[in-house]
Structures are given as structure tokens and as C-alpha cells.
Amino acid sequence: MPDYKSVRVSKGRGGWGGPLTITPTEDKPLIASITGGGIHPVAQRIADLTGGEVIDGFSGSAPFDKLAVAVIDCGGTARVGVYPMKKVKTVDIHATSPAGPLAQFITEELFVSGVKPDDVEQT
């Protein structure tokens, strides 16, 4: 069994929410990059520091119940809301704030935005 570590993810400039502590587990080992265009550097850094398994959500399977965190680059409503709705910790690259029909699910405990690789620190 891999030896997982924790990271702290803080909001970036203009961002909202968090900080989140991300710790992969045997049941939830995946760091999902739901960003298109390959693995986002923020997802890669979280995986590198925690020992979690990074996957590209647009080319592999990223079931909600296997995710330690979802890294998204959503500037809209869809991805921003759907992962928090399923109680998956969500890191948005864009500096969004809760809005839209899913805003009720977006809480500081589940969501942090405006995140750059430097905002991810080992704890």
C-alpha cells in the first residue's frame, strides 16, 4: 500500500474557499484532472506531493467515489458544481465564486479556486 501524504491547497489571487487538506486513501486514491488538454500542473503537483494517482478525466475513468480531489478549469457552472455536489473536494484553476443552480453545494470545506501550483503545499 502506498504511503500517502497530505497537502494543503489555498486559494490564489481573487480566488474563493478553502484551504483544503487533500489526503488520498486506499479507497480514494485518484487525483483527477478534469481539465482537458492533459494533466494540469496543479493536479500533477498534488499527485507528486501526496503519492496519489493522477488521471486525466477526459481520457480515463474518474468515478466520484474514487476521487481524493477533482482539479477543474471551469469558468462556468457545470464542473464547478457537480463535484462538490457529490462531496468531492474540488480545486478550480480559475478564480470563480459560487454561482448558478449548484451554488448551494459549493462550500469552503469542499471548494477552493484561483489555485496555482505554488498554492499547493506539503503539510
Next chain:
Amino acid sequence: MTASGATVVYESEVTQVGGQVEAFLGHGLLIFFGAQSPVELHDMSVLHKATLEDDGPRAGDLLQVGSTELEVLAVGPVVRDNLLNLGHLDLKADGRTEPNLPGDVCVRVGDLPLLRVGDHFRITRPGNSREQHT
């Protein structure tokens, strides 16, 4: 073609309509994703397959959503990348001329259509719009 010189810059066909799409329409929101998007997003999305993807929408463009025609009022800065890379678009019937979120495509307040498999989505640029080179 809706007018002489108008150019179609994006065209797709609906391949699947998620079970939550109608509920989102009630919030003035219609979400598109490409078929390769994570299955976790399919329930809330209209999935579509592009047959032409030259550009994303700009303000002043005409959207044809099934049989409904809508003028684009405002477009956020990440809309083009979302659409061309992921087939993703958030269409909002909020009447705004400045987008609320960077991924928003804003159209007039009013009903948005419930699409069906086989319907078309099309972005048409009027012929008299000034070319913008980016």
C-alpha cells in the same frame, strides 16, 4: 445561411441528453459537453459531436439551438477554449451583456429549448461583423 456573407463557425449534432438537463433549463442554463467528457458530467449535460469547429461564439453571433435562434449578448474569456477543447459550453439565459463567470455565454432572458438526440447546434457569424484576429 441566414444572411448573405454569414459564416457558420461551429456546428454539432446532439448525441445524448442527460436526465437533469430539463431541471437546469428551469434555471436558465443549458450545458453542453463533448462525448469524451467524464461520464459523471453526462447527467447534467447535452452531449454533442462537432462536425465543424472553426471558432467559439462572439457577441453578436447567432446561435441555432435546435429550432430556437438566439443572439449572443456576451461571451466569457474561457468560452472558446472550453468549446474547442472539450466541446463544453454553458449557455445562460440571463440577459447579461457582461458575463458573470468566465465560461458563460449569455443570451436573452427566456426559455431555452429542451434538445433531442439528432438536433443541431450551430454558431453563425453575421457577414457584416468586423474580423478580429487573435
